[in-house]
Amino acid sequence: MAQTLLRILVLHGPNLNLLGEREPEIYGSADLDTIEADLSSLGFELGALVASRQSNHEGQLVEWIQEARQDWDGILLNAAGYTHTSVAIRDAISAAEKPCIEVHLSNVHAREPFRHRSMIAAVCVGVVLGFGPNSYALGLRGLIDYLRMPRGNG
Ligand code: CA2
Numbered sequence: 001m002a003q004t005l006l007r008i009l010v011l012h013g014p015n016l017n018l019l020g021e022r023e024p025e026i027y028g029s030a031d032l033d034t035i036e037a038d039l040s041s042l043g044f045e046l047g048a049l050v051a052s053r054q055s056n057h058e059g060q061l062v063e064w065i066q067e068a069r070q071d072w073d074g075i076l077l078n079a080a081g082y083t084h085t086s087v088a089i090r091d092a093i094s095a096a097e098k099p100c101i102e103v104h105l106s107n108v109h110a111r112e113p114f115r116h117r118s119m120i121a122a123v124c125v126g127v128v129l130g131f132g133p134n135s136y137a138l139g140l141r142g143l144i145d146y147l148r149m150p151r152g153n154g
Contacts, residue, residue, distance in 0.1 A: 003047050006147055008140065009072040010039055011064055012054035013080030019105075027105045028132040035133045039076075042137055046144050058082055058089065065092035065100075074143045075100040076136060083108075083118050093123045099146055101139040104129035 012032060020031030036052040043050030055061055061079065068075050075093070077100055082089050093100045100123070107130030108115040121127050125146055128139040 003148070006048040006073045006144060007071065008043060008048050008050045008074050008076060008143060009064065009068055010036070010050060010052040010076045010136070010140075011061060012052065012078050013061060013082050014056040016078060016080055017054050017056070030133045035136055038133070039136055039140055042140055043144075046141065048140070048144055050140070058086055062088050062092045065089065065096050068096040068098045068100075072098060074098055074147055076103055076139050076143055077101065077120070077124075078103045078105070078136070079120060083120055084114055086119055090119045090123055093120060099125045099143060101125055101143045102127040102129075103135045103139045105132050105135055106130060 016032055019027055019035070020029055032054060039052060040050045053064055055064070061082065065075065065077075075096070075098060077093075079086065079089055079102070083102065083104070100120075102118060102121055102124045110130075118127070126139075126142055128135045128142065131138060
């Protein structure tokens, strides 16, 4: 039987528009357009429509997460610096009631202590970090598998 097309929203938080231009030793040399195009191709292979958006503004990210309740099956989220601070983004993920995967390019646990805490991990299905752009690909595969997994009531 044909599988339904899944709709996945990929969100990138503040400063990720600078990818490929600065700090390649931490974040790699791929730019955001390349990461997004690769995710879209991978989604196509796996039977998912993938749309990507980036904002430097917390409220904009909150509004996009709220849309997921109606318009998207799941969210792949690199909230960047807001990961470590944003109660508003955490609350939006909870309210959306759609599975969310937290993604990071770098291994935040090998970096400064303030990056070790995530405000959003506890309301996400899972977290992928430390693999550079491949963190997004691994997260997308995990999210799609999760959405396709039969889940009973028990
Ligand atoms: O490793 C990640 O993906 C992060 O989410 C990236 C955030 C950082 O605040 C998190 O702790 C971990 C920073 C994104 C900034 O991206 C830049 C890219 C190029 C040049 C400068 C910043």
